[in-house]
Amino acid sequence: MNLIEQAKDLGFLAVGFSRPHTPLFYEPFRAWIAAGKHGDMSWMANHQELRENPAGLHKGCRTIISLAFPYSPEKPLTSDGFSVSRYADPRETDYHDRLRKKGKILAGVIGQEYPGTRSRVCVDSAPLLERSFACGSGIGFIGKNNMLIIPGHGSYLFLMEILTTALICFPDVESVKSLCGECTRCLDACPTGALEAPYRVNASKCLSYLTIEKKDGIHRETGRKMGRCFFGCDICQEACPHNRGKESAVVTLPAKDAILNMQAEDFDEAFGKTALARAGLEKIKGNIAALMGNQTNHAKLATDPHRQTQTRTEKI
Ligand code: B12
Ligand code: SF4
Ligand code: SF4
Numbered sequence: 001m002n003l004i005e006q007a008k009d010l011g012f013l014a015v016g017f018s019r020p021h022t023p024l025f026y027e028p029f030r031a032w033i034a035a036g037k038h039g040d041m042s043w044m045a046n047h048q049e050l051r052e053n054p055a056g057l058h059k060g061c062r063t064i065i066s067l068a069f070p071y072s073p074e075k076p077l078t079s080d081g082f083s084v085s086r087y088a089d090p091r092e093t094d095y096h097d098r099l100r101k102k103g104k105i106l107a108g109v110i111g112q113e114y115p116g117t118r119s120r121v122c123v124d125s126a127p128l129l130e131r132s133f134a135c136g137s138g139i140g141f142i143g144k145n146n147m148l149i150i151p152g153h154g155s156y157l158f159l160m161e162i163l164t165t166a167l168i169c170f171p172d173v174e175s176v177k178s179l180c181g182e183c184t185r186c187l188d189a190c191p192t193g194a195l196e197a198p199y200r201v202n203a204s205k206c207l208s209y210l211t212i213e214k215k216d217g218i219h220r221e222t223g224r225k226m227g228r229c230f231f232g233c234d235i236c237q238e239a240c241p242h243n244r245g246k247e248s249a250v251v252t253l254p255a256k257d258a259i260l261n262m263q264a265e266d267f268d269e270a271f272g273k274t275a276l277a278r279a280g281l282e283k284i285k286g287n288i289a290a291l292m293g294n295q296t297n298h299a300k301l302a303t304d305p306h307r308q309t310q311t312r313t314e315k316i
Contacts, residue, residue, distance in 0.1 A: 003168075006109050007067060010102045013153055014068045016137025017170040020055040020163070023132035025142075028199070039204030041213060047127040047316055054128055057316065058120040058163035063170075065162040066134040067106075068148070069099055073156050073246030075234070078253040082288070085208070085232025086156055088275035090252050095275060099123045099160045107162055114166035122161045127314045130159040138173040144198035145186035145236035151179060154243035179242065189239035191225040207233035211287045212279045223290030230256075230287040231276060260285055 007015045023029075029051065038044040055061045071092075076084050084090070092098065103121030110119050122128055131148045134140060140150040147155035180198075187195045194205035203209045210218055211231055218226075227235075237243050253259070254270075262270075267281040276284065 001109070003065075003106060003109050003113065007106055010105060012067045012069050012102075013157060014139040014150055016066045016134065016139040016173070017168060018064045018066065018133055018137045018173070020053075020061045020064050022052050023054070023129040024136040025129065025132040026052055029129055029132070032200070037200070037202045037204070039209055039213070040215065041203065041209070043314055047314065050127045050316060051129055054133075054163070057122070057126055057128060058118070058165070060118070060165040061120075061163045063164050063166055063168040064133055064137070065106075065164065065168070066130070066137040066139055067103075067160045067162070068134065068139055068150060068153075068157045069095075069102070069160060070153065070157050071095070073154075073243070073248065075247075075249040076252045077249050078256050078259070079251050080255045080257075081228060082253075082256050082291075083229045083249070084253065084276065085229065085234050087158070088231055090271060090274050090276060092275075093273045094277065095158050096123050096125065097273075099158060103160055103162055107164070110162065110164050110166050110168075114164075114168075117164055117166040119162050119164040119166070122163065123158070125315055127316060128161060130161060133161060134159050135175070136173065138175055141176045141178045141180075142199065143178075143186065143240060143242070144180050144184065145190075145195060145240060146199060146201050147237060147240070149179070149240070149242050151176065151242070154246065155237050155240065156243060156246065183241065185239040185241070186236035189235050191227070191235060192222065195236060207235075212283075217286045218290035220290065220293060223293060226287070226291040228291065230291055231279060231284060256288055260288060 004015050033045050050056045071087050072089050073086060075086055076089055100121055100123055107119035107121055111117060131142055134148045135142050140148045143149045149155045192205045192207060194202050196202050207226060210222060262281060264281055271277055
């Protein structure tokens with residue numbers, strides 16, 4: 001089986017190729033950082049030279065392969081109607097681990113097709129502008145909500161890249177035309193105004209950032225805008241016509257009070273291997289408290305040993 005056949009066999013939706021040049025949207029990225037739109041995610045401002053010149057991430061890199069992998073469009077619900085983002089499906093192990101395993105299989109295929117070459121798999125783990133490369137490789141377009149959208153599938157997908165020293169030949173890339181047109185549904189739907197303009201997310205206002213990445217708790221004012229979702233946010237994707245017809249939901253979580261009463265061991269046992277572990281139990285409890293109209297306990301959050309986000313680093 002060749003690389004593309006094997007990728008499809010492993011469940012990938014699309015495969016695209018680029019050379020390791022400056023990413024398509026590097027300048028808007030730089031402006032985004034300069035304007036401080038990355039909130040407390042100081043790691044986003046690091047390694048700008050590598051984001052500009054991704055060849056530095058993998059010595060001798062000659063091809064970047066962008067791959068898109070779908071996740072379930074079913075919204076995960078608690079038994080009493082609260083929810084988390086679809087990407088954090090508690091039935092699945094964290095996508096970083098799942099995709100990395102698949103990526104390694106594909107790297108093996110490349111090694112067989114191009115003996116003597118080396119490949120590196122990246123899933124959300126390196127200073128690499130993944131959406132820019134996916135868009136530049138012709139697998140989809142970037143919507144005004146910033147999401148990489150594949151026509152006919154939508155945006156409920158993860159991105160992964162394989163950086164390889166193999167000089168893979170590919171035809172001239174045909175870019176996918178934007179299908180946003182005059183639509184502004186995502187901007188209109190965003191409850192916090194984080195989508196300040198088309199293609200411009202102010203991360204520090206984004207519920208995904210506030211409920212997962214931000215170290216401090218959430219203020220009551222923001223809590224009111226969270227609806228019933230206590231981890232991540234899918235609102236600008238739910239509003240998008242390219243995800244239409246994917247509004248189903250499934251109960252995969254215990255009731256809210258059961259989560260609030262969990263001890264660290266219970267959480268580790270139930271969700272330790274899922275994407276929910278990134279925020280940690282205390283952050284999740286704080287998020288629930290915030291959407292219920294209570295203030296978060298900041299002191300407790302800062303010392304939660306189960307929270308993974310405080311030391312996030314990107315591998316270079
Ligand atoms: C930091 C980060 C976040 C931050 C900041 C979000 C953001 N929009 O930047 C926070 C925590 C808020 C976040 C939230 C989410 N994230 Co996130 N995140 C990342 C990460 C690590 C870096 C993104 C980045 O570089 N941001 C900086 C901005 C400026 O760059 P950008 O997002 O690539 O946006 C580009 C476009 O705006 C474009 N652009 C600028 N001007 C213009 C003009 C035109 C005309 C066009 C076409 C494009 C364009 O240029 C930008 C720079 O390349 C990536 C993984 C990676 N290494 O790329 C995942 C990633 C982007 N996230 C992902 C996901 C799934 C999410 C959430 C859906 C999770 C959730 N449900 O809660 C939300 C979506 C929020 C949103 N609407 O963007 C996926 C996206 C998959 C997809 N289909 O696009 C990624 C790729 C992770 C992965 N490997 O799958 N995320
Ligand atoms: S993820 Fe939610 S808060 Fe963030 S930009 Fe989209 S709608 Fe707004
Ligand atoms: S909601 Fe409309 S404007 Fe926003 S990404 Fe989807 S098609 Fe584009």
